[in-house]
Amino acid sequence: MxxxxxxxxxxxxxxxxxxxxxxxxxxxxxxxxxxxxPIADGGDGTVAAAVAAGLSAQGAEATGPLGAPVTAHWARSGATAVIELAEASGLALVSESTATTALRASSTGTGELIRAALEAGCTRIVVGVGGSACTDGGAGLLQALGAELTAADGAGLQPGGGALPSLATADLEPARALLAAHGARLVLASDVDNPLLGSAGAAAVYGPQKGAGPAEVAALDAGLARLADLLDPAGELRGRPGAGAAGGVGFALLTLGAEQVSGASYVMDLAxxxxxxxxxxxxxxxxxxxxxxxxxxxxxxxxxxxxxxxxxxxxxxxxxxxxxxxxxxxxxxxxxxxxxxxxxxxxxxxxxxxxxxxxxxxxxxxxxx
Missing domain, CATH: 3.40.50.10350 (Glycerate kinase; domain 1)
Structure with missing residues (x-):
């Protein structure tokens, strides 16, 4: 047989x-x-599955979810990069999930991996978003790509979803200009269909898995709402299925014009x-x-x-x-x-x-x- x-x-x-x-x-x-x-769904193991399918493994230094440096890996085939959020911003990189880490964890490292792929000449960047430690709405990722997010005191927004309620202004144009300068487009690979906010949103559903208690979930959801009000004033993206993926990183990628695909189907096609x-x-x-x-x-x-x-x-x-x-x-x-x-x-x-x-x-x- x-x-x-x-x-x-x-x-x-x-x-x-x-x-x-x-x-x-x-x-x-x-x-x-x-x-x-070998298969994967956009979460942990996506890069390994891509490499098993014949893509070449790449390495890059990145900022881990709590700020410590990590060596992360991504995969490449020609001008296509496959990036796994969990490599740089994953929950597995947090030794103990607590209320504090739930508020502090950031997606900065994933943005740094995207930037590394851009600098390597990749123009189609597939981002698998699963297994995240962060609930920052992708704010760290956006900042790593040049977006200007400032707090009420005029300083740059601090890492983590706990800082989002203090967000005063947001300008995505530098990040969009970076992608345009490289002729690059992003692909959001995920099978999560949660919206960004509310009882089925990123904070409520996945926050407790990351150490958030009821008070932290409420604070994180409020912060994500603040981010959405600034980046999605018409409300077109926050409710889209997948916007709540990876603590709202899905939302951030959508604000940058990312195409959405099924993570499982993408890896299966690749293999x-x-x-x-x-x-x-x-x-x-x-x-x-x-x-x-x-x-x-x-x-x-x-x-x-x-x-x-x-x-x-x-x-x-x-x-x-x-x-x-x-x-x-x-x-x-x-x-x-x-x-x-x-x-x-x-x-x-x-x-x-x-x-x-x-x-x-x-x-x-x-x-x-």
């Missing part, structure tokens, strides 16, 4: 390519022909998923935690939908599952193999590779290989 492995990373433990590597060996040993297409799917008789996808979000807005969910539409059986391999067997069948899955069915969670997190290989052997046995 010809099997396509199109898995996402197991966050914090294995890249998508490493997951595929652990799964492919036992399936090949059982006599199956295996193709591997040649459709061509590989046409050759497949069975698909294996997966990620660390399989839950309702997996099926609604993440890379493996896109794989499941594509395989189902093509009439090809698809299996989910995951670290742990929060989806019932009935829900999995309703989504079109032939089955789910969770590592926590075979080992405690701590063991699955500490060393998932052997457990993934074991899951592949169990799948091969079910297939009769």
């Amino acid at each position: 010809r099997i396509l492995i199109a898995a996402d990373k197991f966050k914090g433990t294995l890249t998508a390519a490493q997951v595929a590597g652990h799964l492919s060996g036992p399936l090949s040993a059982a006599g199956h022909a295996v193709d591997c297409v 040649g998923f459709d061509a590989a799917l046409r050759q497949a008789e069975l698909v294996v996808t997966g990620e660390g935690r399989f839950d309702a979000q997996t099926l609604s807005g993440k890379g493996p969910g896109a794989v499941v939908r594509a395989a189902r539409a093509a009439g090809i059986p698809v299996w989910m391999v995951c670290g742990g599952s929060e989806v019932s067997a009935a829900q999995a069948r309703a989504a079109g899955l032939s089955g789910v193999l969770a590592l926590t069915d075979e080992a405690p969670l701590a063991a699955a997190l500490a060393d998932p590779g052997p457990l993934l290989a074991g899951a592949a052997r169990r799948l091969a046995a079910r297939l009769g290989g």
